[in-house]
Amino acid sequence: MTTYITTPIYYVNAMPHLGHAYTTIVADTYSRFCKLRGDDVRFQTGTDEHGEKIVQAAEAQGESPRQYVDRISGTFSTTWPVLSVEPDNFIRTTDPEHMQTVQDILQRVYDQGDIYFSEYSGHYCKGCERFLTEKELVDGKCPDHQTTPEEITEQNYFFRMSKYQDWLIDHIKNNPEYITPERYRNEVLSFLSEPLEDLCISRPTSRLTWGIPLPFDEKFVTYVWFDALINYLTGIGYPDGENFAKYWAAAEHVIAKDILKPHAIYWPTMIQAMGVAPYKRLHVHGYWNVDETKMSKSIGNVIRPQDLVDAYGVDTVRYFLLREMSFGLDSSFSGEAIVARRNSDLANDLGNLFSRSLTMIGKYAKGIVPAVDEAELTEEDQELIVAVEAMIALYSRSMAAFEFHKGLQAVWEVIGRLNRYIVTNAPWELASDPAKSGRLNTVLYFLAESLRILTLVLRPVMPDAADKMAEALGMDQDAGAAVLARDGKWGGMRPGTKVNKGPQLFPRLDKKKKGQPRAQQKKTQKHKTTDVDLEGLITFDQFGKVELRVAEVVAAEKITKSDKLLKLTLKAPEERTVVAGIAKFYSPGELVGMKVIIVANLKPAKLMGVTSQGMVLAAKEKDSDGNERLVLSTVSADIAAGSRVA
Ligand code: MSP
Numbered sequence: 001m002t003t004y005i006t007t008p009i010y011y012v013n014a015m016p017h018l019g020h021a022y023t024t025i026v027a028d029t030y031s032r033f034c035k036l037r038g039d040d041v042r043f044q045t046g047t048d049e050h051g052e053k054i055v056q057a058a059e060a061q062g063e064s065p066r067q068y069v070d071r072i073s074g075t076f077s078t079t080w081p082v083l084s085v086e087p088d089n090f091i092r093t094t095d096p097e098h099m100q101t102v103q104d105i106l107q108r109v110y111d112q113g114d115i116y117f118s119e120y121s122g123h124y125c126k127g128c129e130r131f132l133t134e135k136e137l138v139d140g141k142c143p144d145h146q147t148t149p150e151e152i153t154e155q156n157y158f159f160r161m162s163k164y165q166d167w168l169i170d171h172i173k174n175n176p177e178y179i180t181p182e183r184y185r186n187e188v189l190s191f192l193s194e195p196l197e198d199l200c201i202s203r204p205t206s207r208l209t210w211g212i213p214l215p216f217d218e219k220f221v222t223y224v225w226f227d228a229l230i231n232y233l234t235g236i237g238y239p240d241g242e243n244f245a246k247y248w249a250a251a252e253h254v255i256a257k258d259i260l261k262p263h264a265i266y267w268p269t270m271i272q273a274m275g276v277a278p279y280k281r282l283h284v285h286g287y288w289n290v291d292e293t294k295m296s297k298s299i300g301n302v303i304r305p306q307d308l309v310d311a312y313g314v315d316t317v318r319y320f321l322l323r324e325m326s327f328g329l330d331s332s333f334s335g336e337a338i339v340a341r342r343n344s345d346l347a348n349d350l351g352n353l354f355s356r357s358l359t360m361i362g363k364y365a366k367g368i369v370p371a372v373d374e375a376e377l378t379e380e381d382q383e384l385i386v387a388v389e390a391m392i393a394l395y396s397r398s399m400a401a402f403e404f405h406k407g408l409q410a411v412w413e414v415i416g417r418l419n420r421y422i423v424t425n426a427p428w429e430l431a432s433d434p435a436k437s438g439r440l441n442t443v444l445y446f447l448a449e450s451l452r453i454l455t456l457v458l459r460p461v462m463p464d465a466a467d468k469m470a471e472a473l474g475m476d477q478d479a480g481a482a483v484l485a486r487d488g489k490w491g492g493m494r495p496g497t498k499v500n501k502g503p504q505l506f507p508r509l510d511k512k513k514k515g516q517p518r519a520q521q522k523k524t525q526k527h528k529t530t531d532v533d534l535e536g537l538i539t540f541d542q543f544g545k546v547e548l549r550v551a552e553v554v555a556a557e558k559i560t561k562s563d564k565l566l567k568l569t570l571k572a573p574e575e576r577t578v579v580a581g582i583a584k585f586y587s588p589g590e591l592v593g594m595k596v597i598i599v600a601n602l603k604p605a606k607l608m609g610v611t612s613q614g615m616v617l618a619a620k621e622k623d624s625d626g627n628e629r630l631v632l633s634t635v636s637a638d639i640a641a642g643s644r645v646a
Contacts (some may be wrong), residue, residue: 001034001039002039002042002247002249002422003250003252004042004248005031005043005044005254005383006027006045006232006252007045007255008023008249008255008256009047009048009092010048011053011054012047012054012073013054014068015072016079016304017302017303018288018295018303018305018390019352020305021270021308021321022285022288022325024045024080024564025087025318025322026084027045027087028080029318029322029460029461030252030254030402030460031043032459032463033331036483036484037400037484038484038485040246041088042088042460043088043089043233044087044088045085045087045093046089046093046231046235047069047092047232048224048227048228049093050094051127052126052207052208053129053461054069055210055466057206058464065210067093069094073377079108082314083305083318084463090237093442096233098230098231098235099212101416102230103212103214104213104215104239106215107216109270109274110157113271114159115193115201116158116271118156118157119154119155120153122152122200123146123149124150125140125147125149127141127144128145129154129223130224130262133197133583137149139327145583146256152335156206156220157202157217158200158201159198159199159270160198161196162195163273164268165192165269168192168234168268168269171268173565178278178281179264180281181327183328184257184260184264184282188260191265199226200223201222201223202221202222202223203220203221203222204219205220205225205342210228210363215349219247225412228523229270233248248276249280252278252281252283254283254285255284255285256286256287260284260364263282263284266520272490282342282369283402286329286331287330287331290302290631291332292332292333300567301459303315303333310344312338312339313506314464315340315346315506316341317464319408320341323345323362324337324341331481339509345412348587350412350506351505352419352471352505353415353418354462354469354503355504355505356422357422357444357447359453360428360444360463360473361448361499362442362499362501363431364427364444367473367494367500369445369493369496369497369499369501370441370445370495371496372445373441376438377442381442381446384417385490387412391410391411391414392436392484395457396484398477405496411454411457411458414450425443427443428562430443449490451473451513452493454469457488466508469502472500472502472503492526547644548598548644548646549569549572549642549643549644550635550641551576552594552641553570554570554571554592556568558588559579559610560605562608563583564584564585565579566580566583568580568616570596570598571641572614574597576615577612578614579608580616581630583617584630595634595638595641596633597617597633597635598615598617599614599617601614602614618630
């Protein structure tokens with residue numbers, strides 16, 4: 001399979017920031033994931049360098065447009081390696097090949113009658129670099145830029161976009177994956193339910209010269225979008241290049257919601273007019289805010305990628321951005337949130353698992369991965385293999401669907417399971433009894449093999465950490481050559497492999513770490529009341545994810561084989577089964593009719609063969625002899641079953 005993944009080409013009127021970094025990290029991660037899946041991948045990013053905004057920015061800096069675009073484009077191309085982003089191509093709209101091809105396309109579309117000359121009056125937004133329709137204005141202003149558009153009447157060239165409207169509606173309807181997530185597909189279809197206007201594609205040279213001249217009228221240059229969107233084709237050598245033939249059908253664009261219309265409406269109709277096949281998919285994500293506030297220069301809260309990497313390290317930054325944002329929805333960045341994820345997910349869960357496992361292999365097996373003793377395999381081992389296989393399947397599905405947070409959640413479930421596996425198997429106890437060496441070796445092998453697979457699936461997200469993990473695990477494979485279908489199979493770790501403890505992957509970060517990005521330090525102080533301490537405390541957001549409900553006990557019975565567990569049938573308000581470890585403190589009879597409090601959105605778990613759909617809350621105390629007592633949490637007055645506890 002081939003994959004061609006692109007980011008927007010960024011305007012050079014601003015320096016790279018968190019928003020650009022996110023989109024580009026997403027594309028890089030997807031590119032690496034597709035390689036891991038075995039695809040032949042091409043990944044392209046670049047800069048958009050023509051237009052009024054750029055000329056103004058250059059003037060403000062006292063530079064010529066040429067000097068200015070070279071300098072800022074340079075900061076984009078040097079920022080990507082800092083984030084371990086490795087594009088195969090970096091395109092600039094001032095590249096002569098690009099400019100030439102744009103002119104060729106314009107000429108062809110003009111010759112076939114799809115570009116015409118006309119007078120137009122409209123509301124032009126400089127920020128968007130396009131005319132806004134009456135309907136798009138909110139109180140006469142551009143909703144994105146909060147500025148009043150300029151009323152412009154001028155003669156210009158127009159692309160007959162309206163001609164392709166019906167085709168586009170059909171194409172989107174017939175290809176549910178063409179625009180995802182679904183909310184953006186719906187947004188586009190709703191916009192298309194009204195007649196489309198034709199697209200203004202030129203600027204008179206009397207107003208703007210920093211653009212590509214129209215080949216059929218030198219008094220005009222192209223208007224940004226007709227120039228910029230074509231980068232996706234020129235970057236792969238359209239029309240005759242080998243890469244065009246190879247990659248175009250596999251084109252997937254990643255953008256944020258701000259440029260949905262140009263990508264979901266202008267671009268498909270343009271390529272249709274050119275007689276080129278539609279791109280394969282458009283992936284649209286939401287916006288990063290900073291401490292719940294829109295990121296903007298005037299507020300002074302713009303986050304720079306270099307500052308993030310300096311403060312937290314590249315792997316933490318990449319992991320955080322992908323794990324924290326549900327692709328498609330907006331997210332809020334804060335120093336607290338990134339430190340919290342670093343300390344819990346990376347230092348505690350992954351880092352500890354890694355260092356404990358390798359330390360034990362060092363201590364109990366001289367640093368050599370032992371072989372499994374088949375006679376010592378347990379049900380728990382089998383379940384672990386099944387869980388790892390299920391994780392790979394879910395991870396692959398999620399990554400392919402741009403649901404990175406889900407893919408990572410799946411990986412972290414296995415990490416949690418492995419940490420529990422260490423506790424239940426207590427290798428340190430096995431090591432103290434020579435008769436248990438077969439079991440010890442089996443447990444150590446299972447840990448080493450699980451780490452090998454984790455290294456594989458984490459590589460697209462955290463390539464640098466994965467390199468260190470691979471090195472410590474003695475994985476001699478060429479990192480870029482691993483293929484999930486082959487190398488993700490259980491059993492790939494060769495017994496006899498020499499491992500070493502490796503570096504500490506993710507040291508815990510101090511909550512008030514020095515050198516955190518300045519902008520975010522400033523905001524932290526302002527938001528003191530809503531932000532929380534990191535030392536074991538959670539955010540409102542995190543707490544909001546726990547759904548507590550009042551539940552009425554409809555029935556209760558003992559679970560045979562267990563002296564601790566009761567099976568409760570609860571109304572909350574729908575009926576559900578919950579297993580509770582309260583048999584020693586309550587008889588089934590006294591529970592019926594009681595209103596207890598449950599965690600209602602817990603993943604179902606099997607206990608003694610019964611699936612429990614939630615957890616009952618109880619207070620716990622120990623008397624002076626160490627005996628435990630549980631008292632169920634309940635409500636102080638009658639209230640309907642199913643009421644939310646907040
Ligand atoms: N030059 C055009 C795109 C032309 S593509 C043919 C442009 N450039 S831009 O510099 O404004 O970049 C916009 C893109 O930057 C967004 O679509 C998104 O990918 C990224 N982001 C900019 N700010 C962002 C956030 N605050 N949050 C998330 N991504 C954002 O539009």
